[in-house]
Every structure is written in C-alpha cells, then in structure tokens.
Amino acid sequence: MATVAPGELAGKHLVLGLTGGIACYKIAELTRLLTKAGATVQVVMTDAATQFITPVTMQALSGRPVYTSQWDARIANNMPHIDLSREADAIVIAPASTDFLARLAHGMADDLLSTLCIARDCPLLVVPAMNRQMWQNPATQRNVAQLRADGVEVLGPDSGPQACGEVGDGRMLEPEATYEAIASFFHPKLLAGRRLLLTAGPTFEPLDPVRGITNRSSGKMGFSLARAAQQAGAEVHLIAGPVALDTPWGVYREDVQTAQQMHDAVMRAVADCDVFIGVAAVADWRVDHASPQKIKKTADKPMPTFTFVENPDILAAVAKLAHPPFCVGFAAESGDLELHGEEKRVRKNVPLLIGNLGPLTFGLDDNEVVLFEASGATKLPRADKRALAGTLIAEIAKRLPDTSLIR
Numbered sequence: 001m002a003t004v005a006p007g008e009l010a011g012k013h014l015v016l017g018l019t020g021g022i023a024c025y026k027i028a029e030l031t032r033l034l035t036k037a038g039a040t041v042q043v044v045m046t047d048a049a050t051q052f053i054t055p056v057t058m059q060a061l062s063g064r065p066v067y068t069s070q071w072d073a074r075i076a077n078n079m080p081h082i083d084l085s086r087e088a089d090a091i092v093i094a095p096a097s098t099d100f101l102a103r104l105a106h107g108m109a110d111d112l113l114s115t116l117c118i119a120r121d122c123p124l125l126v127v128p129a130m131n132r133q134m135w136q137n138p139a140t141q142r143n144v145a146q147l148r149a150d151g152v153e154v155l156g157p158d159s160g161p162q163a164c165g166e167v168g169d170g171r172m173l174e175p176e177a178t179y180e181a182i183a184s185f186f187h188p189k190l191l192a193g194r195r196l197l198l199t200a201g202p203t204f205e206p207l208d209p210v211r212g213i214t215n216r217s218s219g220k221m222g223f224s225l226a227r228a229a230q231q232a233g234a235e236v237h238l239i240a241g242p243v244a245l246d247t248p249w250g251v252y253r254e255d256v257q258t259a260q261q262m263h264d265a266v267m268r269a270v271a272d273c274d275v276f277i278g279v280a281a282v283a284d285w286r287v288d289h290a291s292p293q294k295i296k297k298t299a300d301k302p303m304p305t306f307t308f309v310e311n312p313d314i315l316a317a318v319a320k321l322a323h324p325p326f327c328v329g330f331a332a333e334s335g336d337l338e339l340h341g342e343e344k345r346v347r348k349n350v351p352l353l354i355g356n357l358g359p360l361t362f363g364l365d366d367n368e369v370v371l372f373e374a375s376g377a378t379k380l381p382r383a384d385k386r387a388l389a390g391t392l393i394a395e396i397a398k399r400l401p402d403t404s405l406i407r
C-alpha cells in the first residue's frame, strides 16, 4: 500500500470512535496515518474498546485526551456528546462491532459514542470488524443496509483469515486501506461516473528467458494518478508493467510485461473508458526473435547480435480509434521539452500531453510538469508526485467534453 501524502488531510478534524473488537489494535496505526496526513483526531472509546487497547495508547498517538464516558467532567458544559463532534468533518467508527452497528441502525444513544453519532451534524463512516458468521447474519445485513440507506458510509469489510481462526468476510480493512478509504471520502468527486484507463511503469522486452531490455520508470507517477482518479470518483483500470508498487486502494490492476501485451490489454479495455492516460514508458523496440534458451557465452562463438522491430505505439493507436476516449500522453525528455512536447502531442494526435520538465525524474518522489495543448503550454509548480497527481486529475476533469459523460 502506498504511503500517506503529507498534508493530504490538513485542516480535517475527525472523531475516531473505537468499539469493542480485536481489530482495535489496527486503530493505533490508523491514528498514526491520519495524524501524519495532517488531520486532528479526537478519540472516543466505548467501554468494550478499552478492554482491547488502552486510552493511554490512543491519547499518546492522537496527542489529545481520550473520552470514554458521557459523564466526563472535563467538558465545561457537561455535554461531550455535542461538543466533541461540533467541529468534526466526519465521525469514523473503527472498528465498528456487530453490536454497535445494530445500535446505530436503531438510533440508540446509551453511551457517549452512540450519543455523539445520533447528535452529529457531519458525515458518519463505519469500518465493520467481526467474525464472518456475525457479518453474514441477516440481522447484521439488515442493519448495514439500513445504515447505508441512512447515508452512512460503510468501508469494507475485508475478506480473509480472522482472529477466531475462520476465513471469510468480516475482518476490518487494514489500517492503510482504511486510511485510503477515508482520504478518498474527502476528495471532490470530479470524475464521478467516469471510467479511466491508464498504463504505468516500464515494459520488459525479453532477449532470452533471463535477460531483457527495460527502462528506469518506477511507475510512481502512473500509480499516483490512478489513486487520484479513484479518489475523484472514477472507476479506474490500471495496466502496469513490472513495478514494485502496491495497487492503489479501489483500483483494478492488470499486470503485463511487454509493450505488445500492454497494447493488447489496453485494446481489450479501451471501448469501455472515457479517459485514457498513457503514463507508461513503453519500449519503442523489441528483439525480433527472443531466444527460447539462455544465450551462452562461448569462447569460440561471436558476440550475440539482435535485430529489433518496432513496438506498437499504444497511445497513438488509442487516439486513432473511431470513437477515442479523451487521450492524455506523457513525455519524459532529457532536453528541449518545449520543442518536443508540442511536436509529440501533435504527432500522437492527443488533446493533452504532460511533459516532465528538467532532469528525468524516474524514481524520485516529486516532479515538475508542463501541460501541452492546442491553446498553448502551461507550467505547473514542482510538487510531490501524489499531490501533483491530484492537480493533474483536476486539470484533466476540467477538459473532459460533456459528450464523454455517457458513451
């Protein structure tokens, strides 16, 4: 899972409510991720939650006193159920136990956390955590359906091995995934209803079964864009070359190796999409006939020579379709970006091409880019790749023709 974008939740105030369950241990890490992203976190715990993790731990991690009782004398007017959520941008219940979901669904208000929820004036997010049979129980499913109908955001649950030793649906999302879902919740849905296809990373063109030609693309920019598009509400299909990166939360990922495989995967998926972004550093050439056996170094044989053939140009092929999606290209140049950027945009026949400014930024965390389009070039300030990805997605969203809303 990707790391937190610094400042992503700056200015956000969250009430984080813990209810009883073994998944409470995950909330220590979640709190750290939320505060690292700039959010202030006010922890409220039910009695049962304090059996699993102590208020002292949660106070140390959140940097604020923890509240567990509606009779807490620290609140001057003695109304913690009102005061604690007054400034909140959202209440997040994690883990949300079977019992707490039931109490929420029925509007109960018999402890501080449930009272806070019913007296709130902000969104409510719940992150269920329970044994698979408790999750599947018709009563739980009824309660969750009711909560959804009431506008409560339900994050997860995940599937997999459970603390009880059983395997199935019900376990809480991992802290990183919970963080991603919360961060995504706060993003404006500029791409709601849109389907976005993108390529990322390098390609690998084999010479023989153990060797090949590749390049230094890390995939970070493409993965950051996929994440930002998901956060903006798009349905995202990411086609990735060989990279060492985790799939962004909520993104559908397909792995390929060669340019030809990437081309074929794109062509299979493109009919369904509104936007195509070619971020991958696709190899321009491949070896005509890769050796099926490892090429051996033999003293009496000459050095191997290779004949190259051209790979398909994926971006140009998509742009040439009868009904192309809105196409965005990327250009990594080692010099003369101003010259090559616009020339490349016109050659590939795409409305927008994003050029990396200055030295090549493969593998680095930040980037500085120029947008090339028919109306001229616009330079964006240098930024962390994850923050820049958000800006680029907003720029792309602004340029989408209305006709691509429904294709």
Ligand code: CTP
Residues within 6 Å of the ligand: 199, 259, 277, 278, 279, 280, 281, 282, 283, 284, 311, 312, 313, 314, 315, 316, 328, 329, 330, 331, 332, 333, 344
């Ligand atoms: N691209 C592609 N398929 C290729 C080559 C490039 O889809 N076979 C896409 C890249 O994903 C990127 C854009 O085209 O969006 C520009 O890639 P780049 O490598 O900069 O351009 P090339 O056309 O390969 O030109 P050159 O290498 O000569 O600069």
